[in-house]
Amino acid sequence: MSERVLMKGNEALAEAAIRAGCHHFFGYPITPQTELAAYMAKRMPKIGGTYLQAESEVAAINMVQGAAAAGIRAMTSSSSPGIALKLEGISYMCGSDLPAVIINVQRGGPGLGGIQPSQADYNLATKAPGHGDAHILVLAPSSVQEMVDLVAKAFDLADTYRMPAMILADGMLGQMMEPVVLPEEGHAREIEKPWAACGHHGQRKHNIVNSLYLQASELNEIVKKRFERYAKIEETEALAENYMTEDAEYIVTAFGATARIAKAAVREARKEGIKAGLIRPVTLWPFPKADFVKAAETAKAFLSVEMSMGEMVNDVRLAVECKKPVYFYGETGGVIPTPAQVLEQIRKIAGGAE
Amino acid sequence: MLKEINAVLAGFGGQGILFMGKMMAYSGLIDNRELSWLPSYGPEMRGGTCNCSVCLSDEPVCSPLVTAPNVLVAMNRPSYDKFVNTLVPGGILIYDSSLIDVEVERKDIEVYAVPATQLADEKGYKGMANIILLGKLLKVTEFTTMDTMKKTIEKVVPARKQHLIPKNVEAVELGYNA
Numbered sequence: 297m298s299e300r301v302l303m304k305g306n307e308a309l310a311e312a313a314i315r316a317g318c319h320h321f322f323g324y325p326i327t328p329q330t331e332l333a334a335y336m337a338k339r340m341p342k343i344g345g346t347y348l349q350a351e352s353e354v355a356a357i358n359m360v361q362g363a364a365a366a367g368i369r370a371m372t373s374s375s376s377p378g379i380a381l382k383l384e385g386i387s388y389m390c391g392s393d394l395p396a397v398i399i400n401v402q403r404g405g406p407g408l409g410g411i412q413p414s415q416a417d418y419n420l421a422t423k424a425p426g427h428g429d430a431h432i433l434v435l436a437p438s439s440v441q442e443m444v445d446l447v448a449k450a451f452d453l454a455d456t457y458r459m460p461a462m463i464l465a466d467g468m469l470g471q472m473m474e475p476v477v478l479p480e481e482g483h484a485r486e487i488e489k490p491w492a493a494c495g496h497h498g499q500r501k502h503n504i505v506n507s508l509y510l511q512a513s514e515l516n517e518i519v520k521k522r523f524e525r526y527a528k529i530e531e532t533e534a535l536a537e538n539y540m541t542e543d544a545e546y547i548v549t550a551f552g553a554t555a556r557i558a559k560a561a562v563r564e565a566r567k568e569g570i571k572a573g574l575i576r577p578v579t580l581w582p583f584p585k586a587d588f589v590k591a592a593e594t595a596k597a598f599l600s601v602e603m604s605m606g607e608m609v610n611d612v613r614l615a616v617e618c619k620k621p622v623y624f625y626g627e628t629g630g631v632i633p634t635p636a637q638v639l640e641q642i643r644k645i646a647g648g649a650e
Numbered sequence: 651m652l653k654e655i656n657a658v659l660a661g662f663g664g665q666g667i668l669f670m671g672k673m674m675a676y677s678g679l680i681d682n683r684e685l686s687w688l689p690s691y692g693p694e695m696r697g698g699t700c701n702c703s704v705c706l707s708d709e710p711v712c713s714p715l716v717t718a719p720n721v722l723v724a725m726n727r728p729s730y731d732k733f734v735n736t737l738v739p740g741g742i743l744i745y746d747s748s749l750i751d752v753e754v755e756r757k758d759i760e761v762y763a764v765p766a767t768q769l770a771d772e773k774g775y776k777g778m779a780n781i782i783l784l785g786k787l788l789k790v791t792e793f794t795t796m797d798t799m800k801k802t803i804e805k806v807v808p809a810r811k812q813h814l815i816p817k818n819v820e821a822v823e824l825g826y827n828a
Contacts, residue, residue, distance in 0.1 A: 302679045302687075328691060411691070472714050473672070473687040475679050553714075560712035634717040 298477050305440045306331035306470040308478075309373070309399055309463065310339065312447035317484030318369040318397065319345030322359040324352060326378045327411040328467035329401035333373065353378040357385030357398075364394040365505040367492025369451055369484075373399035375467070376417050377408055386460055387426025391507025393491070393522070395454035397447065398432075398462045401470040404630035412630025413467035415552060418607035421464050422581040429519050431526050433461035433533075434580040436551040440474035446578075448479060455487035457529055464580060466603065468553040468632060529582055536584035537576040538591075540566065544573025546646055547591050549612055550601040551577050554633065558601045561638035570646045580608070588615035597645050598622040601638055603631075651792035652742075653708065656716045658733050660701035661725025661746075666780035669806075670723070671702040673784055677794035677802045678706045686714035699728050706793055721791060723783055724750060725766075744786050746779055762786055764828050770821070778821040785825025796826070 303311070310332045313321070321340060323333040333349065340347035346363075350356035356372045363370035374382060379400045389396060402417050404410035425432045433453050437443040443465060450461035493503045509515035539559060541547060546565070550558040555576040565572035575591060577584050588598075597620055600609035609624040616622060625641040627633045657674065661667045668689050678685035688703040703716035720738050724730040724745040730752060737743060739758040748768035754761045764786050766779035775782065788799055803818045 300679060300682070302675055467691070468688065468715065471689055471691050473675055474711075474714075475685065556711075557713045557715070563712065632715050634715070635713050636717065 298480060300475040300477055302473050303440060303476050304331055304471060304473050305443050305465065306401065307335045308440045308443050308476050309447055309465070309470075310335035311478060312444040313371050313397065313451075314339060314343065314345070315479050315481055315484065316369065316448040316451045317486070318371045318451065319343060320363045320368055320370040321346065322348050322350055322356040322363070322370065322372050324350050324356050324374065324378060326375045328403055328413070328470050329373050329375045329399065331470070332399065332401070353381035354385065357382035360396045360398075361385050361389050361392070361394060364389060364396040365392065365492065366494045367489040369397075369455075371397045371399065373401065375401045375403045376405050376414065377403075379417060379420070383420075383426040385426075386432065387428055387430060388507050389460045390426065390430035390432065391428065392505050393458040394460065394505065395451075395458055396460050397450045397454060398460060400462055400464050402464065402466040404628065410630040411467065413469075413553060413632060414603050414628065414630060415464075415466055415554060416604035416607065416628060417464065418580065418602070418604060421462050422583070422611070425460070425462070429523070431581055432459060433457070433529070433582075434464050435461065436464045436578060436580050437469065438552050438555045438576060440469070440472065441476045442578075443469065444476050444478060448484070452485050452487070453533065455485075455489070457525060458491070459525075464552065466553050467630075533579060534582040534584040534586065535578040536587040537574075537578060538587060539574040539576065541573035541575060541591055543571055544591070544594070545571040545596045546642055547573050547575055547588075547595045547598045548601060548638065548642060549575045549577070549588075549598060549608070551580060551608065554601055554603055557633055557635050558638055560635035561642060564635065564639045565642045565646075568643075570642060572642050572646075577608070583611045583615065585615040588612060592616040592620050595620060599641055599645055600624050601633060601641070602626045603633070604628050652720065655704065655706040655721055655791060655793050656719050657704045657706075657721035657723070658701060658716050658719040658736070659704065659723045660699065660729030660733055661723075661780075663698045663700040665700075665725050666777075667700045667725065668702050670780040670784050671704045673781075673799075673802055673806060674704045674706065674787075674793060676806055677798050680798050680801050680805070681794055683708060684710050686711045688714045688716075699726070699732075701729065701733075721787070723787060725779065725783070726750065727752070742790055744783055744790065746783060760790070762790055764825065766825065766828075769824060769828065773824060775817065775821045775824065778817070781818055781821035782825035782828065785822035786828055787825075788822065789826045796822075
């Protein structure tokens with residue numbers, strides 16, 4: 297096993313991408329993800345890769361689109377306002393069935409908002425990653441180690457299903473340092489891309505990467521076929537961590553950095569004799585419905601804790617089909633909920649439901 | 651020795667607050683413990699306030715953001731005012747008494763006043779008040795061993811500044827014995 301090293305989340309994302317075989321990065325600086333781009337700027341020239349600071353976020357995502365069309369692993373990263381600018385390109389990649397990884401180290405919004413951590417891009421990532429009928433894979437790490445692990449997974453899933461994948465992190469995860477074990481170099485999975493526009497050398501018919509279909513019936517069919525693929529992904533790739541849920545009466549749910557705060561609160565609640573548990577979705581799209589359906593059989597109530605005004609909470613309500621009450625607690629604009637605040641909410645729900 | 655450390659380190663930007671936190675974090679890495687280091691990253695600048703959260707534990711760290719610390723190191727008055735009442739009862743306060751002129755009102759915490767900046771200036775360690783306070787922190791909490799601390803210094807002092815290693819070790823020892 298490799299040595300444990302201490303890294304900032306942003307730097308770990310960058311190194312993990314390189315080790316996942318991503319040698320082409322196109323970015324544009326924005327707090328709180330700038331260390332990622334800075335790390336790429338330092339490392340890429342040394343390994344013969346590309347680091348390119350584009351003239352804008354829009355340019356960067358279109359460069360990723362071009363690189364992806366040529367069949368290579370490419371990545372861009374930004375934070376909330378910058379991601380909003382990239383949505384056009386992301387939609388084009390969805391429409392062209394192109395794999396790539398997009399990192400979103402979220403900050404408070406709307407507008408320029410602030411630079412402190414937020415999770416208010418949940419809806420953007422899972423519901424509307426650009427215009428049109430489309431989904432992207434959305435993975436939500438909650439530690440620096442998981443940032444490393446999920447970057448490799450994101451590239452593999454993106455290549456397998458030919459669609460963009462987003463790592464939905466936040467400023468806290470991006471800025472914090474934790475020990476990580478990095479995967480060995482040179483062990484990235486290689487997934488064949490016979491569709492790539494990378495030169496046919498007169499050996500085969502040329503490939504076309506395109507998202508324009510002017511015949512309504514043709515586009516109808518293509519989108520429906522793509523949704524069959526989405527259905528398969530929803531069936532097979534959803535992932536969640538269940539913590540003390542077996543006998544839990546009150547299920548707290550949270551993703552990313554907030555899940556760690558929620559976990560601390562769950563532990564405290566257990567010490568007080570409240571049977572609390574935690575479901576932490578690791579994939580936000582596909583949403584791990586089955587974990588909630590199972591928990592709803594025995595739990596009395598759910599509490600979604602988010603750094604937003606309440607976005608994932610709606611997916612929780614859908615998953616449990618409103619059979620059990622689903623409460624929400626959130627702080628937004630860069631304010632991070634504290635374990636004590638979450639504990640207070642658990643107590644309130646436990647007291648009220650008794 | 652404190653089994654679990656949830657520390658807040660706070661002061662002016664430029665005092666080496668984040669670096670002090672990194673030293674703690676690297677010692678945890680060397681000791682093979684679980685740890686997290688989280689800086690405040692607001693629109694801060696030299697002379698502004700600055701703080702970081704450091705957790706050291708034998709269990710995986712839950713919340714990297716420390717809101718109820720059991721250890722507080724304060725290097726200026728605004729930081730002292732902001733964080734002193736967040737310390738849990740029985741918590742440890744270490745502060746630079748050459749920069750913070752205060753009667754500590756809380757009676758339920760352990761208080762260590764170290765004139766770190768004055769010591770640094772007088773004994774030839776200018777700009778190393780943070781390292782002196784780190785030495786005191788090491789003595790009081792035993793968050794690691796002196797041996798690990800020396801290894802930590804060797805690790806975090808950049809290659810082009812290797813000549814500063816003995817200076818840092820001396821500053822830690824100065825704080826340790828202060």
